[in-house]
Amino acid sequence: MRSASISDTRARLVSLHGGCNFRDIGGYPTQGGGTIRWGRVYRAGVLSYFTDRDHPTLHDLDVRAICDLRRAEEREREPSSWPAHAARQRPTHLHWDDGTNTPTIRAFAARRPYTSTGMFDAMIDLYRALPEWMAARIRGLFECVATGSVPLVVHCAAGKDRTGVAVAVLLRAVDVSPQTTIEDYLLTNESGDFEQFLRTRHDTQLGLTDIHHPLLSMPDDIRRVLFMAHADFLQAAFESIDALGGLDRYLEKTVGISREQRASVLAELV
Secondary structure (H helix, E strand, O other): OOOOOOOOHHHHEOOOOOOOOOEEOOOOEEOOOOEOOOOOEEEEOOOOOOOHHHHHHHHHHOOOEEEEOOOHHHHHHOOOOOOHHHOOOOOEEEOOOOOOOOOOHHHHHHOOOOOHHHHHHHHHHHHHHHHHHOHHHHHHHHHHHHOOOOOEEEEOOOOOOHHHHHHHHHHHHOOEOHHHHHHHHHOHHHHOOHHHHHHHOOOOOOOOOOOOOOHHHOOHHHHHHHHOOOHHHHHHHHHHHHHOOOHHHHHHHHHOOOHHHHHHHHHHHO
16 A cells, blocks of 8 residues: 655656546544545546546556546537546546636636735635535535546546645545645645646647646746645635534535535545
């Protein structure tokens, strides 16, 4: 069995030529004395740019389900691609309707000054909005785990914001400590070299821009805020969860996960 410290990015990162922020959430201790199993849940960014050299690694992951948290327009622009001959069995691809009032960083940033401080505040706004909007997506993730559709990959565009919230909720639900959950989220700052990813794949959007406002033309200080994981962002999401009654009530009432399903998730992961 592998062991790794919480901050050992190298033990978690799945090295892929066309992967983006792709890593294993296994190995974390729970507050009840257990350990999250390796090779059950992977978190990642966009899955559109794998190369032939990635196929052996992808094959060995034996992924059974892919939970795509992105919006419809993102999926159309950058379809998830899991090479058929790199899989032991074809993974089930899951995605969800966007609904109304879809929160996007573009919309929140438009209401703030075009400065690094304005972008930071816009990111706080985004994270506050994500838990309620993502309820169906988080329910789908939990249902996948509860029914044994693992290993799975949960991803968005950069693997940072929507994936960060979904994975944080999952980790807290199986009794990983708040501090460890935040540290997993912050590993994006070590494993997600988004600027390099954009520069080497000119069509990449990472779900944050459109053809009229390319990310690489942004002022450096604003782009750094947009690309970084910050503890205050994730804290804003959990403040919204607290406003909905706390994690247990959020999972039961807002997300729609029963106690039995949550117990099954725990049994699969710990």
